[in-house]
Amino acid sequence: MLLGDGTRSSLVGEELKRVNPAEIGTFYEREMPRLVVFVTTRTGLDIHAAADVVQTAFEKALTRWPTLRNPRAWLYRVAQNEALARCEALRREGPIHLAPDRPDPLSAALDAELREEQREVMAHLRELPPKQQEVMAWTLAGFGDAEIAEVLGLSTNAVKQSRYYARRNLAKRLGLAGRDSR
Amino acid sequence: MRWMLRRRRGHGDGGGNAELDARLSEAWEGAAVAVGKMLDLPAGKEALLASSGPLRAEDADLRVPGGLTGRVARQRRRRLNLPLVAGGAAVLTAAGVALAVVAVPGPGDSRTGGQAVDTAYVVKRLDSALGAAEPGAIAQLTVTSTGSAATPGGMTTTEEWSYGAQWRSATSLPSGHPLFDQGFRAASAYTFVNYEARTWARQAGPGRRAEPVPRVSGSRSCASAVSALSWLFQPQLPGPGLPASSRPSTVASALRAAISCGALTEAGRHRVDGTNAVELVSRPGSPISETIWVSPGTYLPERVVVRLAFINAVLQRTADITWLKPTAQNLDKLTVPIPAGFRQVPLTEAGKVVP
Numbered sequence: 001m002l003l004g005d006g007t008r009s010s011l012v013g014e015e016l017k018r019v020n021p022a023e024i025g026t027f028y029e030r031e032m033p034r035l036v037v038f039v040t041t042r043t044g045l046d047i048h049a050a051a052d053v054v055q056t057a058f059e060k061a062l063t064r065w066p067t068l069r070n071p072r073a074w075l076y077r078v079a080q081n082e083a084l085a086r087c088e089a090l091r092r093e094g095p096i097h098l099a100p101d102r103p104d105p106l107s108a109a110l111d112a113e114l115r116e117e118q119r120e121v122m123a124h125l126r127e128l129p130p131k132q133q134e135v136m137a138w139t140l141a142g143f144g145d146a147e148i149a150e151v152l153g154l155s156t157n158a159v160k161q162s163r164y165y166a167r168r169n170l171a172k173r174l175g176l177a178g179r180d181s182r
Numbered sequence: 183m184r185w186m187l188r189r190r191r192g193h194g195d196g197g198g199n200a201e202l203d204a205r206l207s208e209a210w211e212g213a214a215v216a217v218g219k220m221l222d223l224p225a226g227k228e229a230l231l232a233s234s235g236p237l238r239a240e241d242a243d244l245r246v247p248g249g250l251t252g253r254v255a256r257q258r259r260r261r262l263n264l265p266l267v268a269g270g271a272a273v274l275t276a277a278g279v280a281l282a283v284v285a286v287p288g289p290g291d292s293r294t295g296g297q298a299v300d301t302a303y304v305v306k307r308l309d310s311a312l313g314a315a316e317p318g319a320i321a322q323l324t325v326t327s328t329g330s331a332a333t334p335g336g337m338t339t340t341e342e343w344s345y346g347a348q349w350r351s352a353t354s355l356p357s358g359h360p361l362f363d364q365g366f367r368a369a370s371a372y373t374f375v376n377y378e379a380r381t382w383a384r385q386a387g388p389g390r391r392a393e394p395v396p397r398v399s400g401s402r403s404c405a406s407a408v409s410a411l412s413w414l415f416q417p418q419l420p421g422p423g424l425p426a427s428s429r430p431s432t433v434a435s436a437l438r439a440a441i442s443c444g445a446l447t448e449a450g451r452h453r454v455d456g457t458n459a460v461e462l463v464s465r466p467g468s469p470i471s472e473t474i475w476v477s478p479g480t481y482l483p484e485r486v487v488v489r490l491a492f493i494n495a496v497l498q499r500t501a502d503i504t505w506l507k508p509t510a511q512n513l514d515k516l517t518v519p520i521p522a523g524f525r526q527v528p529l530t531e532a533g534k535v536v537p
Contacts, residue, residue: 025227032226033218037210048307051221058230113216114209121209140210167202176202 024065028058031072035079038141041125042134043083047110053082076141077151124173132166135159301448304460305441307481308474312434312441315482320345320506321433322515327499342501344433345508348516365518373518374532382524383532433503437483440472449473454484455502480505 032054039050057079061071068074111119128136138148145156152159171177315321323342338361342351350365363375375382446462452475453459459475471489476482486501506512 021231024231028227028230029218029223032223033214033221034210036217036221037213047217047220048310051226055226055230062230110213110216110220113219114212117205118209118212121205122213125206125209136206140206167199170206171199171202174202174205176199176205 024062031075032058034141035076038076038137039079039083041122041137042080043087044126045083045087049086050083053086054079057082070147073143073147073151076138076143121170121174124170127173128166128169131162132169135162136166136170139163301446301462304448304462304476304481305446308441308462308476308483309438311481312438312483315505316434316438318508319434320508320512320515322504322506323433323501325351325499325501342433343515345513345516350516350518352518363518365516367516367518372529373520374529375518375520375524376532377521379532380521380524381527381532382520383527383529385529437474437486440486441474446472446474451478457484459484 032051035054035057036047036050039045039053040047043050045053057075060078061068061075065071114122125133125136125140134152135148138151143151145159148154148159149156154162168177321342321344323340323344325340325342327338327340338353338355340351340353343349343365348365348367350363350367352360352363354360360377362377364373366372372385373382374384441462447465449461449463451458452461454475457477457479460478462474462476464472473485473487474483475485477484482505483503485503487498488501489498506515
């Protein structure tokens with residue numbers, strides 16, 4: 001991006017002065033927990049690691065906020081990529097002697113906070129095939145078809161198709177198949 | 183949500199199912215709310231804004247606490263923005279440990295704030311990992327003793343296994359010749375085998391009690407940490423006559439007590455058994471002289487070295503640690519085998535060293 005270019009970096013610094021800290025703070029408080037859920041769902045990272053990744057993504061986004069056309073989508077994409085890179089690094093750093101059979105304390109605490117039905121839904125989301133899960137996570141995070149298509153490099157039809165299969169899978173797994181409301 | 187609204191207007195992508203949509207939305211939002219309760223969002227927000235000088239200067243309410251540079255504040259908040267989890271006593275304690283490390287640097291500590299923050303993060307993860315491993319994993323240690331105060335005859339090696347209330351240690355000479363084998367199992371109580379005397383003893387009873395090692399943050403915990411490490415690294419005993427409850431309950435709890443002393447600092451990364459492990463060393467003047475190598479993947483300790491200084495001697499004990507799943511095969515390692523031809527004697531006689 002723009003970092004590394006001294007002139008442009010200073011311009012970014014000037015532009016940042018126009019960003020309202022209160023708005024950024026509100027945005028952070030609203031998006032931070034959702035983005036952590038998004039990252040844990042997409043990558044399986046524990047909440048400690050996911051929060052660390054998300055905080056880093058926020059910091060990156062803030063330095064170039066005024067230059068971003070869709071800051072929220074950019075933030076989610078960077079967080080997702082950082083999380084996937086961290087998963088890959090952890091995989092390479094093995095051997096890991098103990099494959100955890102149970103979640104870390106924070107993830108366990110999260111499970112305790114959720115009702116059984118909610119836990120079930122989140123578990124099924126994590127078990128979807130990668131593409132379906134990716135599209136579903138982006139959808140649940142509130143992004144539209146065009147945004148998802150642009151971020152994931154897909155056509156909008158491909159996004160719709162993946163979501164169709166994802167929802168069909170989820171409905172089947174949750175015992176809700178055939179309850180079409182339309 | 184946008185996609186749901188569109189679908190309700192008749193622009194859905196097929197598979198319209200209002201109940202599914204409701205459950206998905208409810209679960210997603212529920213998870214976000216729950217995560218929001220766990221995160222220290224004000225601290226994270228403060229750290230975020232502190233990472234940008236211009237923003238920080240504009241809003242007095244969001245300024246970085248005095249005395250912290252932007253970088254240190256950012257790292258500190260990033261690393262520590264997860265401490266307050268409802269019902270997570272272990273995590274709360276871990277955060278306490280981490281803060282103690284950051285806030286109370288040891289005497290002579292000349293490291294930067296950033297390193298202290300990294301230390302706090304690693305110690306916190308280490309504590310959490312040990313807390314998670316404590317009830318569910320078998321700790322297998324290979325303890326090597328070296329130095330002028332090592333067992334007469336030279337270096338000894340002890341294989342030690344710890345799992346809940348069960349524990350076993352088998353000590354041998356460098357040649358591989360076994361010296362002692364002893365262990366507690368819930369079913370058979372305490373068993374001791376003396377290979378030199380070709381005797382064995384068993385003491386009926388409930389076995390070793392699982393007593394948690396007391397843990398408090400700050401320097402007050404150092405006494406219990408010293409005690410815990412002393413037991414952890416003194417496996418060749420002799421066990422006979424030792425009250426069963428006097429040992430710490432598990433290797434994991436002993437290590438948690440040791441790190442709760444708050445006297446560790448990160449010293450970079452080093453290869454340990456093929457892993458790029460994080461090295462934590464005790465600060466100068468610490469009551470314990472120890473080095474712990476932590477796996478960056480699991481944050482469990484892979485190797486611990488403790489140095490003990492006596493009046494005219496030095497003893498160094500190195501423990502290589504493997505964390506095993508409690509499979510039937512691994513659980514068998516907790517059983518002390520009685521070799522054929524060995525004579526059963528009272529426990530008080532079994533520990534006698536053959537002249």
